Each structure stands twice: as structure tokens, then as C-alpha cells.
Amino acid sequence: MPKRRNYDAAPACTMEAALNLINGRWKGVILFHLLKDGATRFNALQRHCPGCTPRLLTKQLRELEEDGFITRTVYPVVPPKVEYALTEEGCSIGPILLTLCEWGRGWLNRRGMKTLADNLEQGKA
Template sequence: MFTRETAAEGVEQALKLLEGRWKLVILFHLFGGQILRFSDLERAIPAVSQKMLIQQLRQMESDGIVRRIVHHQVPPKVEYCLTDWGQALCPALDALLTWAARREEMTAAGPAPSA
């Protein structure tokens, strides 16, 4: 059973796993069972530097969100996909996106009348 404090701490810790300029973008590229090579991710996210992409992927791998698949061949081939736990983020992020869109709709409709 969660208390208000432990619930807040749990959500904070979950959000810390997603901190990072490119982590959410990477996640959305990998959702749906996508398996992408490193070079595919580089092309899909042109604004990210190679160093930052590597760093973000390594953090996500160590957190158990992303799986790195190394094919020992010449030239080397490295692919990335989401773990089952990483894929399980999809409904939560979809709900957050829907929640944010509702805020935009409310803002566009104008201020609520005061009582």
C-alpha cells in the first residue's frame, strides 16, 4: 500500500529514469517493437550529437529500458530495442500525452467562468 509520500517518491524516481534531453524521443522511436540500428537513430534524431545519443542509450540500457544487441560482424552492427519493461511505458506516456492535450484544449477554450 502506498502512502502519499511513498507514491510521490515512486513517481519522482520513475521520472528521473526519463530525465535527459533525448530519452523520450528515443523511446518514441523504439515503441511498437521497433529495432533500430545506431545509425538509424542518428538519422531519425538529427539534432542529437553522437556522444549524447550514446550517453542517453547507455543510461537507458543500464536502467533496463533499452536493450543493446551487438552483432559481431564486419562492419560492426549494433541495434537497439525496448525491453518489455521499457515497452510497458507506452500506455503511461500515452496517458500523459492525452492529459497534456486536454490542458491545451482547456487553454484554447479560454478561462473558465468564475462562480
């Protein structure tokens, strides 16, 4: 029997339906970096998700694949090579993610905060 997820039942509203699909600490980050960088390997995604265990990253990737946001391509080479890329459905959420990223940047700026990536670029970390 397949595992039931939050959105298997009819959602109360469209916002709930949308948020259930990208619900998860790392899903937005994964989608954003696939949008920005294109097809990406597992280890590169893991570098973008500090603090995310390989097991959790694998779980989030599987859910995104199951929901039709990403594809997983396994190349028949030794050692194995696996790449993740956005599907057409995944690309359709791109403008929303970019807007959310800009909003987050503004939110941090209004509070005088910087991201870890910003600090690394400036040599402060």
C-alpha cells in the same frame, strides 16, 4: 567506484523516481521511436533526434540500457551491426509515452503549431 545518479538515493515520491528514470532531453524520444519502430540501429535513432550529438545519444542509450529499458545487441558481422530494442520494462512505459505523445499533439494543435515532421510531410520545410 560506480558513478552515482539522481535516483541512487531514496526518492521523495514515486513521481520523482519515475521522472528520474526518463530524465534527459532525448530519452523519451528514443523510447518512443523504439516502441513505434521496433529494434533500431544507432543512425536511425540519430535521425529521430535532430540536434543530438552522437556522444550525447550514446550517453542516453547507455543510461537507458543501464536502467533496464533497452537492450543493445551487437551482431558479429563486418562492418559491425548494433541494434537497440526495448526490454519488457521498456515496453511497460509504452502506454505512458503514447498518451504523452497524444497530449503533446493536442497542446501543439491548441496553439496552431506543427512539428517539424508534420511540416515535412506537407512539404513546407
